[in-house]
Amino acid sequence: MSSHGLQWYGQFASAQAIAATAEYGANVFRVAMYTGEGGYLSQPQSMQAQVTAAVDAAIENDMYVIIDWHILSDGNPMENVSHAESFFSAMAQRYQNAPAVLYEICNEPNGSVTWGRDVKPYAQRVIQAIRAYSPRAVILVGSPTWSQDIHLAAADPLEGENLMYTLHFYAGTHGAQLRTRMDAALAQGLPLFVSEWGTSRADGSGGVFLEQAETWLDFLDQRGISWCNWSLCDKSETSAALRPGAPPKGPWSQSDLSPSGAFVFSRLSAAGS
Ligand code: DCB
8 A cells, every 4th residue: 555645644654554554465555755745845854754653664564665755746856856865865774674665766757857867867866875775675766757658767777776667557547558558668678566556537536447447456466566556545535545534543444445445455355365
């Protein structure tokens, strides 16, 4: 599962919420730390403290955990590259001996951003900051158009080991065309990780698009591609896994789950059994 923005729904990324998610069969938790929208750039210390508490809880529950530098309104990661370097340097120092920790260095580049002039050089700098402490940790790299332009990365990949590329999709918006692009990238040897997807349209609402989501998850399973679902919170929007008013700490009963959450959590327990 992926959290929603910690600055808004941090109560759903508590140690208890993460333990409840593990109980449902999830083996990876993504800690979505927005940079803009009132996130890290406006309150770095409290955001960092929330991130480390969530990461520690995920490790405690024997899960993988993704530290997500959740750029969105700040579509070009280069805008805040020095903040990213110092944040990831601190994280890599703290978690240098924790192989469960993955670093997602730019959620979704968007707007007038390019792979070659923006995202790739950004990634080179942040990867270097992480590698100073954590030479082998898995690092996840996004791409332009909200991490859909993996063909650009496939044509001009980064140098180095243990790097993967994220592909994000929303079942009500994206379909066969993006899957074809994934197969082409895989055929070129690009390692992929779907670190965020939703059962809704790309804006987080609309639908719910469960048939399309099933087609997507079957496609990912057939290729052994890992995923995190957006998102664990009780916001009144289709992509939220919990109904408004669900207890933040869990455990959650069927009646706490939204249609999206019921679908996603059933796929989790099926995978774990
Ligand atoms: C991504 C973002 C994520 C966003 C979801 C759903 O954005 F990574 O932060 O989450 O997809 O849109 C939404 C929340 C809302 C919140 C809003 C702003 O669900 O509650 O109000 O973020 O913080 C995408 C992904 C794809 C596309 C567009 C966006 N796309 N987008 O393909 O057009 O515009 O945010």
